[in-house]
Amino acid sequence: MTEFRSVVAETGEAHGDPLTVHGPEDVAAACAAADAAFDTYRATSNEERAAFLERIADEIMGIGDELIEAYTRESGLPKGRAEGERGRTCGQMKMFADVVRKGQWEQIRIDPAMPDRQPLPRPDLRLRMIPVGPVAIFGASNFPLAFSTAGGDTASALAAGCPVVVKGHPAHPHTGGLVADAISRAVKASGLPEGVFQHLSGPSNELGAALVQDPHIMAVGFTGSRAGGLALAKLAQERPVPIPVYAEMSSINPVILLPHALKARGSDLGTAFVGSLTMGAGQFCTNPGLVLAIEGDGIEDFITAATGGVSESKPQTMLTKGIASAYAKGLEVLSGLPGVDMLAKGEEGSVTTGGTALFQTSAEKFLAEPKIAHEVFGSSSVIVRCKDEAELKQVLEAVEGQLTATLHMDDADQAAAGRLVPVLERRVGRILVNGWPTGVEVCHAMVHGGPFPSTTDPRTTSVGSLAIDRFLRPVSYQNFAQGLLPPELRDDAKGDGVPRLVDGKLTVS
Amino acid sequence: MTEFRSVVAETGEAHGDPLTVHGPEDVAAACAAADAAFDTYRATSNEERAAFLERIADEIMGIGDELIEAYTRESGLPKGRAEGERGRTCGQMKMFADVVRKGQWEQIRIDPAMPDRQPLPRPDLRLRMIPVGPVAIFGASNFPLAFSTAGGDTASALAAGCPVVVKGHPAHPHTGGLVADAISRAVKASGLPEGVFQHLSGPSNELGAALVQDPHIMAVGFTGSRAGGLALAKLAQERPVPIPVYAEMSSINPVILLPHALKARGSDLGTAFVGSLTMGAGQFCTNPGLVLAIEGDGIEDFITAATGGVSESKPQTMLTKGIASAYAKGLEVLSGLPGVDMLAKGEEGSVTTGGTALFQTSAEKFLAEPKIAHEVFGSSSVIVRCKDEAELKQVLEAVEGQLTATLHMDDADQAAAGRLVPVLERRVGRILVNGWPTGVEVCHAMVHGGPFPSTTDPRTTSVGSLAIDRFLRPVSYQNFAQGLLPPELRDDAKGDGVPRLVDGKLTVS
Known part of the structure; x- marks a missing residue:
């Protein structure tokens, strides 16, 4: 086994103690724990999940200078960039907290019953989005905070209600480890199962391959090279149950x-x-x-x-x-x-x-x-x-x-x-x-995505609030009694400010 | 070359004249024509596209009894079912006309500029959905109207602004041919390029394979067997530019x-x-x-x-x-x-x-x-x-x-x-x-889809208005002058009744 250590970008030399190298059993255990945590996590209210995301931001800020030092040392990027990216990372968590609270992400649709319709009555049908299941996230080397352990992929998957297993990027293991610990503190403080967030570390591609192939994983977020993204997408397609890979790869802009x-x-x-x-x-x-x-x-x-x-x-x-x-x-x-x-x-x-x-x-x-x-x-x-x-x-x-x-x-x-x-x-x-493409605003109207090979899936974005849609799928509930419906689909949920498409007409109550 | 003829379901015997068998050159020509028609078609207004979909419904009704006779003869299904399914098919077109007119499908998002924001100003960002490009549709044998030539896949792709190339189902070529002609009449009457809708016929799987592999095709809709769906999905993944296949396959419900x-x-x-x-x-x-x-x-x-x-x-x-x-x-x-x-x-x-x-x-x-x-x-x-x-x-x-x-x-x-x-x-x-799964309501809250292997993509549905999302992708416009923006993203578009997410807040004006 290769020794796995943090490297100082500027000198190329190892720094600090040898680090944990996770193996296939760790992957299996993490994915099983994520799956076991899924139903509990997705049953949390929008308010609970939003507060959890905000808590993550607080915990990351709480790390203080140690994080900035690890970031600059491991990436070679300057302190100002580190601080800016930390702000962006935390801002992203807070944006998703806001998105979760507003409830539009659920895309609620209600077609009330029409018992007298001819030739056949129409049943009551109600639709909401639910999270897809545990998600594997691969951090990027070039944004050790905003596109890594607690980056946009992780934030949007957690916002959707998906447990996350991160494969930490080996180019910044100290930065990633500090952030992972902060998220785990937020998990604990929020009374959530540990399986909601897990972090695997190691230098090998095999670790990532095992993660994508684990049957509990239901979607993958990746930012990196074209070769890396395509390799993961291929593995994901060859599974007994294929899953989507959202890989953001190469672009010359x-x-x-x-x-x-x-x-x-x-x-x-x-x-x-x-x-x-x-x-x-x-x-x-x-x-x-x-x-x-x-x-x-x-x-x-x-x-x-x-x-x-x-x-x-x-x-x-x-x-x-x-x-x-x-x-x-x-x-x-x-x-x-x-x-x-x-x-x-x-x-x-x-x-x-x-x-x-x-x-x-x-x-x-x-x-x-x-x-x-x-x-x-x-x-x-x-x-x-x-x-x-x-x-x-x-x-x-x-x-x-x-x-x-x-x-x-x-x-x-x-x-x-x-x-x-x-x-x-x-x-x-x-x-x-009349601008320059570097600098991607984190907002609602952002698309950081595009046709192949810039990504594997042009129907989405990895930056901005629309990124949450990647980790959702619709479920329709037909003829459910009020008490059996998910709370947000019940008649008495009106007035919560969540937009609903009722009989095809968008209403915000 | 095998002779290709319509077959009477009840007797298993051929009926009518030998039919056209399209080959690889026809596929290439059709896909090139669809691509050439794409920019013109997607530039039509919502009203123009809605009227076109309604015209299709009228043209299908206009076929009259000949369609019902072909349907019952080729499928072995009774006349009442044929009439009901025709009603459903036309109703589906009209539902998508309504969806297109309402404009919510565009998912407009506007984040206005913040020139005074610190530390950096925010640019003006606006997002809309655009159609993915030409779409290949494979009809199903079991719904010769509602899931075939003019079925939900075709209706939702045309509604999205995608030209459609249908691979007609060989089990009902007369039914499919009559419907294809009706759609082509609607194309003509609406002043649209012929490439907006095309119909290929023949008994072989190679025809379908060539269609999925054509570089102009950007997405595929399929309803049929698990083997068929998986084969097309594999071809689509192996293309130089992989594309999504929305295959609805097997289910035991x-x-x-x-x-x-x-x-x-x-x-x-x-x-x-x-x-x-x-x-x-x-x-x-x-x-x-x-x-x-x-x-x-x-x-x-x-x-x-x-x-x-x-x-x-x-x-x-x-x-x-x-x-x-x-x-x-x-x-x-x-x-x-x-x-x-x-x-x-x-x-x-x-x-x-x-x-x-x-x-x-x-x-x-x-x-x-x-x-x-x-x-x-x-x-x-x-x-x-x-x-x-x-x-x-x-x-x-x-x-x-x-x-x-x-x-x-x-x-x-x-x-x-x-x-x-x-x-x-x-x-x-x-x-x-307390119902039975047969009978799928065409409405807004319907999900006719599900986890693998019932479909290849559980993030969507093939029945109901949400089906349009399969054929859309987001584009973001940064710092565009008003005159260069697509009309629906301009400031003066307010008041058209289309919902917009402005700075994260849903507004219907």
Whole structure:
């Protein structure tokens, strides 16, 4: 068995004592406990569950500086980012507490009986959403708090009423362990069974495979590489009872510079672009890895500013030595592709850092070589120069499914933008105007998802309140006596402020 | 190439001229046309799409008696059933017209910008659902109208804004062809591109396989056998871009007779049960193929009445000779299983008919032999005698995912029912009290779906208005100028009666 230890991102060296390595029996025990806790947990009231989520946020804040220190040490990311992400993580828990309290998540539908209907009476039918069952969550390396142990997947699954078994990310075991302990304290303080939340740790992929294959697990949330997501999805499909895997995988997030905007502020756009590209060492799912521009005024200003920014950029510690080395490898492959020219490269550091890199190619070359569109995880981007709007559209249509696309535009670009939006809608989950894709707002109208291969399931999102829907399924109750119905479906539940679709008409009482 | 002809269900003989057999090029052409029509079709207003769905209903009614004759000839089902199903099919189209008009399907969410928020401003974010793209629909043999060419899958996909390519069921090509022509007339009359609806016909599975594998197809609706559904789901998963398959497959729909109800009306329940079991020659997805009862008063009354009813039952023409022969084979297998006793068998007919059959076993034997729980498509059912409630619960926990479960109960059974409902919720999509599972109401609170293997995706339903969600995915628009937003997301759309979640608060203006 490999020794499993926390690693200091900056030095690549081990830190602290050897850590617990869970095995197949631990997986089986955790999943059985999650299953045993399911009926108790899902029977909690919305208020109880909301208070529990808020308690988790309090417990995470209660860890204090120890958490920030573990985070920065294990991720190489700065303190400000750690604090911001902690705030986001706790804010996310509180948002889901609010969602649970409001009750819309239950999607209540009531079709009252019509005893006199001809030719046949209509029975009384009532529908609500129930949680799917125990959920396995795989944290991401690039957001050790907001997309990991207590991240959006865990928050939305717990909000739905699903017990959660987390496979802690081996790149930040101390951070994950501290957060897991905080959640377990909240479980205990809320009088819930321990099986509501469990945390497994270890460095191997086998651990995750066993988790996805456990018959008690009913859904999987994952954020990470395409290879990892596809492997889990395959395992999940091959189970005797297949289950959904919500994997958020690779994306290169095209940024489109429309002619008038480019002409008016090519240089400013170039500078701002480098800011988005280099943020967090480029380790964002929404990093702008592809820039599309039409030949014309402003394109050279953009390139000059971007090239300058990239050349001056400092190397940044990457999340793991493995990621830094995969990044270096990715740059090497990209540099070697026919028709791809390196425009600029930032300062280089050690084996644990990544320097920024900027490439350019023509639309023609891009269309001829699919590898140019492969994600290079880190601060690397490719500018694709297009002859005209038609060619730009061709490039977009050749691009795989993405999390985001961005339009930089002025008023005079509106007609062109209007022609491109339908193309983008079919390819991405979120379209931005005059912004940068890094920075994903946690709110109700967010879609952090998109067509394959950006995710395995474009019908949903992993950020924002809509994420709860992933862990729900509908059940219909026909001709139930009032006393046997779940409380929220009874006639006397009216007035609780929960929206209900009654006979097809939405009512909020 | 096998000749492809319509077959008279009652005689098993061919009827009418040889029919068109579509091949791989036809599939490719149809899917390309559907893709080409997609952007035009999805850009129609809710009102235009609703009027189109209503026009389909009118065109189907306009076919007149020719449709009823083809239906009864091809299915062997009686005229009353044909007329009822036609009404249901058209009613379904009209229900979706209403759903489309009301606009709730778009699930609009608006989080207005907060320019002064600290530490960072919040951008304006707006979300709506858009259709997933062209959809392939496989009709079912057992509902030649309501689950076939113009059935719930087609209606909900068209309502969502998805072009549809139907693979017509070879058991009712004349019925399907008449309906397909009616839909195409509605397409034309509505000024829509022909690619909005297309119909492929032929006897082979390869045709369906090619359809699921076509890169333009973005989702699949299927109702049929477990083997068929799983084969399509596998093909869909193995595509370069995997797509969801909504397959409604096998179900044996447990009916639970609780002690007080059984004691009070065992004999009446036995008679009513045979009515549900034999309806439509037992060819319903919701046919009651499993009856669970606890030993005690009334169980013999139930069995006496059920046995009598089954013995007196007449043979009924089945949908196809193949189904009749599979049914006979299924009865043979069931009869030969250890611990399974045949209680009664109805009158037998020809090779195109199926006679009713009733079996009994003990809970112990049932738990020891999983094959007892395999669906036998037709009017066959197994009574499982349980020693007590604990054993009954054990049997339920051993049963695979189901479309429905039914509780027959009196007031005095309420405590026992309350203990069983959580068990049933985890296993089925719809729970009925004091009714029979055959007969699926088309309404808003219906779930005709359930855990695997009753369907491939328990997060949804194939009957009722919630079915539209299968063909939608969310897109988020960040910082769009009003003029670039889809009309329903603009500020001036308020007052159109469409519900919107604004800053997390549901508003209906």
